[in-house]
Amino acid sequence: MSDEKKAPVNPLPLKERVKIQRHHMPEQNPQARAHNFQEVNLGYDPELAKSEALRCIACAKPECVKKCPVGVKVREFVDLVVAGDYLGAVAKVREDNVLPAITGRVCPQEEQCELGCVLNKKGSSLAIGHLERFVADYERKTGKLSLPPMAPPTGKRVAIVGSGPAGLTTAGDLIQKGHGVRVFEALHELGGVLVYGIPEFRLPKEIVRQDIDNLRKMGVEFETNVVVGKTVTVDELLNEEGYSAVFVATGAGLPQFLKIPGENLNGVYSANEFLTRVNLMRAYQFPEYDEPVYDVRGKDIAVFGGGNTAMDAVRTSLRLGAKNAYLIYRRSEKEMPARAEEVQHAKEEGVQFVMLTNPAEFVGEGGWLKAVRCSKMELGEPDASGRRRPVAIAGSEYEIPISMAIVAVGTTANPLVQSSTPDLATNKWGYISADQDSLRTSKKAVFAGGDIVTGGATVILAMEAGRKAAKSIHEWLTTGVWETEKVEA
């Protein structure tokens, strides 16, 4: 391998490389995909992948690696793609990221690795995400998983609370260091937000299952149907069940509502409920699956919010057969936190964007939602988030007839673990206080990371926290020294 590295793998001179245009991700046709739950992005084939990889100019100090929250060795894995060694490439990715098929699909690469790419100056960045996805999918299709080397067993056991991206990453890192790892999940299926939140058409559940199976093959144990805080407490895990450390990665799962009249009408959902019914419980296959969801066929619906969850919800509604699907957001499109790709996909599929509009009341009839009364907004001075604050225009109220509304305005901390662990410090919003680098909490042997510390963020940031946690937990298990620096509540 090291010999290969010395000889330049890429046969093209730099001048030629920058002439190649970025290869677009092949996609399902928008008209067709708006009515099915199959994946929108189809993935590169080897030819496209190789041709895309040839664009990399192999910077001496690659910004892409620096901009990746988990530090994936982009240049090295792309080199291996150029060389046609796809399995070697995914092994290289896995050194820093145990969930490559997932991040290759849902990471906001345009704000991270690809933002750092020098090729942006020549038009568009290297499609790093698409390449990562390609090598992970290639590996899955060949079924030739090469497990990383494992350290001898240490005899220590770690309990991980939550099987979302943070918990899974920590589990993968710790098991490689020889520690026993058991992951507790409240739901009946593993994966957390990856299975209840992100829709099938963006992240097929089969892919999540595969990555979890790989962790199982590495020796990670999983126990579903355990609500830590109810079924068992953190103290019991430490004192009675023999765990030397607990990592709390429960996510930000509590839905926020708009707190406007009519919110309890039938037909008004939190995005969490709507997506959980459709994704986790597969209500889109009702009555083959038992869990129902409101039947939107031929009806008009609206989603409130501007993030990725809002995009997921509105695109899911279209697939369930909604006639008109509105995305209602109180600021302008520029301020929307959703990924550009998601916004574009939503528009192509026929979602109608209603910007600078704020709901004031849900109007019902006989207990069922009939319409939403909205105000037109204009942008005023910037607020604490740096975005211009939307202000209602007087006398602009009007009604939009809808029979389903989905509220996707964010989530907060689920208090179950905190309220059952009295010596675990939290901040004023109920999130767990943890040291930024060590992820140690106020309670000895307890670590926390991901959304339950930061509030709702992205899969890759949760994975970054997972990596940090694993490193810090390993340190605690090997040294037995608990930092005395106080974690501020």
Add this chain to the structure above:
Amino acid sequence: MFPILSAKFLAPGIKRFSIEAPRIARKQQAGQFVIVRLHDHGERIPLTIACSDAERGTIDLIVQSIGKTTHMMNSLEAGGAILDVVGPLGKPSEVKQWGTVVVIGGGVGTAIALPTAAAMKKAGNKVISIIGGRTKELVLLEDEVKEVSDLTYITTDDGSYGDKGLVTDKLKHLIQNGVKVDLVLAIGPVPMMRAVANVTREERIHTIVSLNSIMVDGTGMCGGCRVSIDGKSEFACVDGPEFDAHKVDFDIMAARNRMYREQECASLARFQESQKEMATATGAKAQ
């Protein structure tokens, strides 16, 4: 998998299960519930825990056949198993010395009220129980209720057993006869709980109801079970399931429980059709 150790009908369509679930059995307190999912295409439904045995590692559930899942569950027998059982969920009942506690159970609600009645008795309260049903065979758990109550009254809508009338008639009667009631706990169908709340509101008697909202996860994640309490939305799964009856908006509660009525009926019809077909096929084979 959670093995079913015993399963027997208490009344037509109402079955009692003893299920091996050691983690839950160790933790269960009166008033709490579990979420079950029967098979890998199944929905998640909440069921209140009737009692638990920490030593044996079992919990008891009492299930009334209403929709597809409950019908399917009631077709299970000892030796079978349930795919997923998670809990104990929800806040436990507020058990303390109230004085005189009237426990009202309507139909299968009696099963849900029983553990709280027992806990109230143990905490030193005088427990008066009123259990009602449409007809004699729907009066459940009479012996168990009597065991934990100082006084037990039975009512049936058709007068086939106990007093003819509603549980609220009996409650009014007690109050009119000067019984000083410190707390009423009412568990049963929404119209019954609403009627009890109306009686006790005038008398200013603190009243608790246990709300059986539609739930998915049962941990506060989806908000589908939200109920309006004093004009504010709360989640039955984590803020309840027990609430101050005088603050509950029963209209919203009843409407929200009808949300999936159409799908529920279709699902049940489809299930019963498949059961019939299976029975016919088995019958044909036997011939």
